[in-house]
Amino acid sequence: MEQLDEIDKKILRLLQEDAKLTTKELAAQLGLTLSPVYERIKRLEGIGFIKQYVAVLDKNLLGQPITTFCQVSMRYHDKAFINKFEEEIKKLAEVQECYHMAGQVDFLLKIHVGSLDEYHNFVKYKLSEIENIGTLNSTFVLKEIKRNLGYPVH
CATH class of the missing domain: 1.10.10.10 (Winged helix-like DNA-binding domain superfamily/Winged helix DNA-binding domain)
Structure with missing residues (x-):
């Protein structure tokens, strides 16, 4: 580096x-x-230190006040299923962030929607349609305490 x-x-x-x-x-x-x-x-x-320039928008003014972290565990862990899941998640506008995890959970998703009904429909009609999902565990943000979009530069 x-x-x-x-x-x-x-x-x-x-x-x-x-x-x-x-x-x-x-x-x-x-x-x-x-x-x-x-x-x-x-x-x-x-050299890649600056990847892009973005505007940080207000999720509430955009009508997406509900932030959910969804833990996804896969039934099978072969390469083809993992690759397919990653491809399908990239297509879902509601998913702001997705991380492939080590440990008990395979993926962690950060999702923004307008209401609990929207989240229910998202899970029922979009997320559950992705092949090989074993379990989903959703947690809902009550209050955002700290949000830092930058990284420490030492």
């Missing part, structure tokens, strides 16, 4: 806080001119 200097790290921290910062604004905060800041950002994008 390529080593980052303190300026690179500061750029990453600043962009995680506000991806809309312009190169000019970044340069002013870093005490540098535009050209080296622009080149550093391009390099950080090129």
Whole structure:
């Protein structure tokens, strides 16, 4: 992995806080001119430290206030079933995140929907249609205490 200097790290921290910062604004905060800041950002994008720029939306204003974590255990664990599950999950818009896990649960899904009825329909008509699911265990978020979209940059 390529080593980052303190300026690179500061750029990453600043962009995680506000991806809309312009190169000019970044340069002013870093005490540098535009050209080296622009080149550093391009390099950080090129080597993969910066994967994308996104807008973080309000799930409540979008009508999706219900957050559910769904633990999925498979009946059979052969490669074909796992690959098929992963392909099918990627198609479901309600699934915001999916992780293949080690331990008692095979997959952990983070799902956003508008209501418990919507979640019921999602499970009944979409999730349960995926072949080889053994058990589902759903837990519902009562209150979001901490949500950090960034990573620590040391």
